[in-house]
Structure formats: structure tokens, C-alpha cells
Amino acid sequence: MHNLILKPFECRLIEALLPVILPTMPVHEHRFRRRVLYHIDRFLVKMPLFFRWLFHLGAWLFDVSPMLFLAHTHRFHRSSLHFRQYWTARAYRTSIMPLYRWFHIIRGLILLVYYSQDDQHRRLRYYPAEWVKFNVMNRRRKLKLVEEAPHDSQPSRFQPRSS
């Protein structure tokens, strides 16, 4: 999580929120969990569209091109760009763009986390852990590998995570 583009406090926030907004405890009924997921997903898709629409409205009212949020390059700063255009662009870059990005990142994370759970894999009948283990053994047998095999010494790595 720390390696994402997010700042450390953003990572901590997501880490804290994920278990709340994505109940993965086995006590929950699958159907309930999925319904929660649908609603979160819908919300996260619709909200950025709303913000984008808001920005386009602002851009139209203030007569600036939406692409002007690139105005942070040095040359733009020194050019005779109109004050108002600069600040609208800046507002887009500093507040609307990150929001837009944020919704998408959270949505992507939720879907990624949800469909990467072992119980979801079982529901979809996708068994990568067993498949990998089978193939590692096969390859070792085929190549007659006899030296120290990290895969054999850590069999737990290929077992499904505890659920």
C-alpha cells in the first residue's frame, strides 16, 4: 500500500477505511457483501462524473479551456496568461483533479481487493495457488532440479491465505 502514488496519510486512511467499507468477514452473506460493493462502485463512478461536469461548467462560465490545468509548466507562469484563467486552471489542478483521481483509485482498489480474495477466487472457480504449486513441482521434475528449492522450503506461500 505504501508504494502507491498516495501520500502516507492517504495510505493510512485507505487502510483504515477498507475493512469498514468492504466487509470481508466470512460471517457476512456473500449476497449482502456484493450488494454493498455495487452501491459503493456506483457511487464512485457517478461522483467523478459530477465533478467533471462541474468543472466544465466552471470552465465554460470563465471561458477557459479544460486542458489549462497544465498551466504549472514554467513557460506558462511567465507568459501573459490571464490571471483568472490561471486561477481557474489552478483550482482544477489542486482540488478537482485529485478528487477525480481519488475516486478512481479507491474504486480500483476496492474492486482489486474484492476480487483477489481467496473466497472470491473459490466462488469464481479460479485456483491460482494450487495451479502454481502444481507447475513449480512439474518444472522441477522436468528439469531434474536437485539444488535447494525455495518453493519446497516455503510451502505455506502457495496455500490460500487464511480466510
Added chain:
Amino acid sequence: MIRNLRGSNPDLPDRCQVCVIGSGAGGAVVAAELAEAGFDVVVLEEGGYYPTSELSHDPLRMLPRLYRNAGGDSTLGRAPIMYTEGRCVGGSTVINAGVCYRTPSDVLHRWAMGLGTLDFMPENLAPIFEQVEKHLHVSPVPQELYSKDAKYMLEAAQGKNYHSVPVLRNIHACQGTNLCILGCPTGAKQSTLVTYLPRAQKAGARIFANCRVQKIELDGDRAAGVEYHELDPLTGQRGPLRFLQADWVFVAAGGTQSPSILFRSGIARKLRFVGKTLFLHPNTKCVGIFPDEVNAWQGSVQSFQIDEFAEEGLTLGATFLPPGILALALPFYGREVDRIMEQYNHLSVWGVLVEDSHPGRLRFSPKGLPMATYKLTRDDTERFKFGILKLAGLFFEAGAREVLLPIRGMEYARSRDDLRQLERYRLKAEQLSLFSVHLMGTCRMGLYPQTSVVDVHHRVHGLRNVFITDASVFPGPIRVNPMLTIMAMATRAAHNFVEYQRRFSQAA
């Protein structure tokens, strides 16, 4: 041993002959060749070190470890293109599909003419390609590794008389785990992690993981060395700035990072073409739903490619995405995502790659972080439409009952009639959902400093001891997967460098 640094480390190098930045396709090759030629080589790699035994099928574990920004980068512009790059020891070669094609002859002819050197003629590069291919065990994917959906695609292509070729991949005893994009857990994929880097180490090169190069320190027309931070592998936090003195610096940090290093070093102020040309072979994917189970996860990731439309700059092939990644790549939301995901074993993902006709560019924040802007041309949009139509046609030929199209506003094709409707449709670029994994050309090779960044020997114009040997030096797009071309060019650059140094020392 590759050093995976944890915390402040007194053994960090402060002097070497050759500093190589990045350990991917370009960096690892240069490191191995120069170390074997007797140079004292230090490789600084920003990502962590994950040997084969630590690679697993779990995207949540592997994406943040192996990918830059967990694989979530995107260009700005019309349409936004999601792109991914590797960040680990071995670079993108650890997470790529391992497809190995030589540069097409027409591209090499064009380069040779434009650059005024016969070195790039296909017959002159052939021995280098052979050498690299031998080292990487490049071979066609065996028929028994074809996944069921790949066989369907092949049969459909044969039914339509499309020309197809078996894919050549850098594999040694591949078992068809189909987890290439999360790092091969069996060690069969011959990434630089298991080929060139061990070779470099054997010859005495020192490789340091979790060391991010901030900038190249310049002293007139020479580089004095590089400034770098140690990174904490867990939190990514930077340690204090350190200095590595080097006689020669080879930059191989990849398509977006090499130009950023030049920008941070102040080189981009003199060479205006740094980051100006970004080619990225955009691609898109259609998902077919078959009535029977295809279990696409059992088999090789890419077994063959359809090159019938190569002249139009299009390549078609079957690929695979694990459920977590497929779910976020689908152009749907809410209940619909789950309806599709529930049929996961019936799904097959086929893609089309387009050779871009017009470059995007990189812009840099004041701190030197890259931001890519890219606008898909009308011509490329039409080619995407053509490619999607061909893919969907193949799906129906293979017996799919529904095809999910990567087009906003036209997401489903349930019969050939829907395709006829798409044919008449005026597709806009922003409706497409696009991806890219081949970023190149951002420090292009050329004759003049006004229009390029490096000369034909990979040396940065105006600097005597700084070289770039990665995907960023391509003068243009190459239509096929770039890894083999990068490796061949890096090998050539290393050989030329060694030869030049030998002659120079003899003369002295």
C-alpha cells in the same frame, strides 16, 4: 548477492567506474557486458529485490512491489491511457509477457537511413539479436501450452484465413502458469532477474536495490557521478542524499524515468527534445463470453499473434488478466461487473495493439516528476475501431455468445448485427478505454542536438560520459514488442563502448 537495503547502510558504494541506473532490459544488459569486459560496475535500482521464490499469484502483494505506482499511471489527454512500468530488480522484464520479436526490417531500414549508420541494417544487427536470443532461450510457445481460448482464437483466425505466427518467448521449460504479469513464480521466464543480472554479478558487478537516483551531477561537459537516495523498502521513505562518483554513467531507467533524471539534472534545459516524443503502442481489449468454460488461466499468456494487419500497424492476440485486475479494467460498474465476473471461467480477453502514428509527450513538475500527455489521432482511432471489429468478429467465429467492447456508449455486441452498427458508427477517441505497456522514444536517438537527445553511440549530446541505453532512445515506434530491440541496442552500445575504450587506452 543483490543488496536489498534496509535502513542506512555503511557499505553503500561511493566510487565506481561505471554506474548503471536501472536494472531492466537496457540496464542489466549493459551491466553484464561491461562487467565481463573488466569494468567496475555498480547498478543502482529504485525497486526492491524479489527473487523467484518471493513471486506469487496474489495481485495485492505483487502489484505494489513490482510495479511503479502499483501499475496505476495514466496519461492525460484524449483518451486517457493507463500505462504500467516495472519497478524492481529486473525492471519491466520481470512483469512482462516475455514476447520476443526482432525489430521489423522496414523499421531498421528507416532508422539506418535516418541515422546515417549501417549498424542498424538488419543484417548487421542479426548477430547481436542471435546472441541475445540464445542467452534468453527465445523459442516458440509449445502447442501443449496453448490455453483453450487461444486455441479458439487460432481456429477462428484460420477460419477467416488470417495469417498468424507462433509467439517467440524467452522461456525455459515454461509450464503455462499464466502469471507472467505478476512475475513468473516458476522461474521459467528468462527475465533479466534470472539471466543478465546473475551474469553481471558473477563478473563482479555490484547491484543495489532500493536506491533511487535523484540526478546526475555535472561538471562542465562531464558527469562527475550521481546523487541517490536509499529508500526504505517498506514505507518508500527516502534516506539521506548520497553521492556516487563514477567515470561513466549509463542511464537505463525506462521510458518515463530516464528523461525525468535528465530533467532533474538540468540536461533538459540544453536538449529541448527530452520527453518531447512519447510513443506507447496503445492497446485495447475485448472480452468474449463463451458458452463453455475456457479456463483462460491454464496455459501460456500469449501463444500466437495474428499479423494479418501488420501493414496497417495492428497486431491481435489472446491475453489473460487475473480476476482482480480484470474487474477494474471492465468498462462497467455496480451489479454488471459482478454479473460478468461470475462467469470468469467463461471469459476470454483478446487484445489489439496499434503502432501509434503521432507521439505524445512528457511534461515535468518542478520537482521533475513526469506527467504524460497524449492525444490519439483520428487515424489511430479508426484503426482501433477496425481492430475491435476484427476481434469481435473472431469472437463470434469462435462461438462466443457475447462480446464486451472497450467502447463507452457501445459496450455490448451480442450478434454480428451489432458489429455492423459499430462499423457505421463515428467513434470518438475519448470513448475508448486504452492501455499501454510499451513506453519509448522519450530521449530519441538522432544526429542533431536540436531534434534528438542521444547520438548513434547512445551518448547524450554535449556530454562526454553519459549514455542512455533503454527504450527511451528509440527514434520511433517499432510495431512489435520492444524488449529484444532494447537488449540488442544495449548490447551494441556496450560493445562499441568497450571497443572505443580499448582503442583509446592503446592510443594513450
